Amino acid sequence: MKVLLIGNPISSGGDTYKRIEILCDILQKGGHEVTTYLTRYAGDGKAHAFSLSRGIDRMVVVGGDGTLNEIINGLPADSSCPILHFPTGNANLLARDLKLPQKTAAIADLVEQGRIIQADTAVMNTHRFVMVAGIGFDARVTEELKKVRSGKINNLSYVRPIIRAAKTRTSHPLFVSIDNGVIKAKAAAVLVSNVKNYAGVCEMAYDAGICNGLLDVIIFPRENLLAMLSYLICARFKNITKIKDVIYVKAQKSILVQSEEPLPVQLDGDFHGRHHEVFIRNQPGTLRLIVPDGFIK
CATH class of the missing domain: 2.60.200.40 (Tumour Suppressor Smad4)
Incomplete structure (x- = not known):
């Protein structure tokens, strides 16, 4: 599979890059083609999600709830790429409801074996x-x-x-x-x-x-x-x-x-x-x- 890892470097005390490196290594050893991108400023994830998500089979968003929000607002309207949240923020609201793991190896397993659901979203004004x-x-x-x-x-x-x-x-x-x-x-x-x-x-x-x-x-x-x-x-x-x-x-x-x-x-x-x-x-x-x-x- 082609997997995109996109993350916020200041989340999780600044060790997002290390987590992405480890996850990238696990997935590559599993035979997957992996692309990584670290956001550089507020809004950067939204700006790049559109182009980066094209042709991707799985996307892993590494960061907090705000990072996930930013990425989904940058996705193409017709995007069907399944998203996995790797929660490294403070509240991690979605992750708590979905009971998502915080261990890198467990996230790698979900990339390969996780179930895909059709989740609800909403739009506030635009x-x-x-x-x-x-x-x-x-x-x-x-x-x-x-x-x-x-x-x-x-x-x-x-x-x-x-x-x-x-x-x-x-x-x-x-x-x-x-x-x-x-x-x-x-x-x-x-x-x-x-x-x-x-x-x-x-x-x-x-x-x-x-x-x-x-x-x-x-x-x-x-x-x-x-x-x-x-x-x-x-x-x-x-x-x-x-x-x-x-x-x-x-x-x-x-x-x-x-x-x-x-x-x-x-x-x-x-x-x-x-x-x-x-x-x-x-x-x-x-x-x-x-x-x-x-x-x-």
């Missing part, structure tokens, strides 16, 4: 995502993190951004419309998820599934720091719907979020700007992913 879109508080946290981020991050990296985000609450409510008005609600923050795991610490969208053709939408009534902590704790030990006024629904087609002020948005864990209107379209079964044979949809 940008594709596969795991989660956050509108409101958690997006402001990623915005604050982006201002100070330098190299690899861990959970402690979020402490100051969380405090700063709590001081800059949204002054206007969010108006949410799901599936062209089938469900309408007013909110302080919104989470749209394809995966159960959230921030690597809890299962916020506990009923989500990457292959079920639906987007799980959680609508939060409050977004102060105390409220957000209560949401996390409840999601960690029970489920989020135990909290009064939290709305948990499924979207088949679309989610529209509007407000009188520009809305901060995070996609797959990275800040993605402020938008006057957020329109999310569901795209079931549009991404081929390689998963362990025991993965249950």
